[in-house]
Amino acid sequence: MTENAKIEYSKAIVRLLKGTVERNSSVWNDIIAYQIEIQDYIDVICLELIIKKDEGFAFLKQKDLEEGNTINIVSRRPINFETSIVLVVLRQILEEFDSNPTETQSFEKFITDTEIKEEVELFLPEKYNRVKFKKELDKYIKNAYDLGFLKEISKNNHETKYQIHRIIKEKITLDDLLEFKNKLLDL
Numbered sequence: 001m002t003e004n005a006k007i008e009y010s011k012a013i014v015r016l017l018k019g020t021v022e023r024n025s026s027v028w029n030d031i032i033a034y035q036i037e038i039q040d041y042i043d044v045i046c047l048e049l050i051i052k053k054d055e056g057f058a059f060l061k062q063k064d065l066e067e068g069n070t071i072n073i074v075s076r077r078p079i080n081f082e083t084s085i086v087l088v089v090l091r092q093i094l095e096e097f098d099s100n101p102t103e104t105q106s107f108e109k110f111i112t113d114t115e116i117k118e119e120v121e122l123f124l125p126e127k128y129n130r131v132k133f134k135k136e137l138d139k140y141i142k143n144a145y146d147l148g149f150l151k152e153i154s155k156n157n158h159e160t161k162y163q164i165h166r167i168i169k170e171k172i173t174l175d176d177l178l179e180f181k182n183k184l185l186d187l
Contacts, residue, residue, distance in 0.1 A: 009034035013041060016049070016060050020148055020167050023056035031058050055107075055166040082133060083143040088180045089119050090149060091172040094164050109164045110153060113141055116162075123184075
């Protein structure tokens with residue numbers, strides 16, 4: 001590895017350490033070109049480079065050590081139950097979108113905050129305190145945005161249009177989706 005190569009992909013490593021890197025990023029081509037070198041470099045600190053070329057993003061994942069532990073290099077943010085409901089609904093919407101392609105369908109799934117609210121309401125168990133949840137639903141949608149699972153596309157006085165970020169498929173697996181649904185049934 002030459003000194004020049006280190007300079008070429010060091011910006012890419014720094015951006016990856018900060019979070020998800022998308023296809024339109026200035027370091028995307030470096031991530032693709034130097035993925036082996038980047039993986040070798042971050043392997044020392046027990047990180048794994050995940051590149052989803054078709055979906056247009058890359059991120060770092062902690063490798064599991066003994067008994068499922070990690071060295072906690074990538075920060076983990078606690079997510080409250082209510083925000084988890086929004087994330088599970090978004091993940092389910094994206095899964096349904098991908099499972100039922102049409103000829104005119106784009107790769108991205110767009111959704112408005114109103115549509116998110118409607119879907120979440122259908123998802124809530126009967127016994128759940130719906131009044132309080134609905135009152136604070138905008139906050140939970142914002143949490144999903146802040147966590148990087150939604151990208152704001154447009155906003156007017158009454159409605160915000162989002163794109164569901166495909167990284168949600170990596171962070172919330174189908175097994176996680178099923179497990180969460182089962183927990184909701186137990187409420």
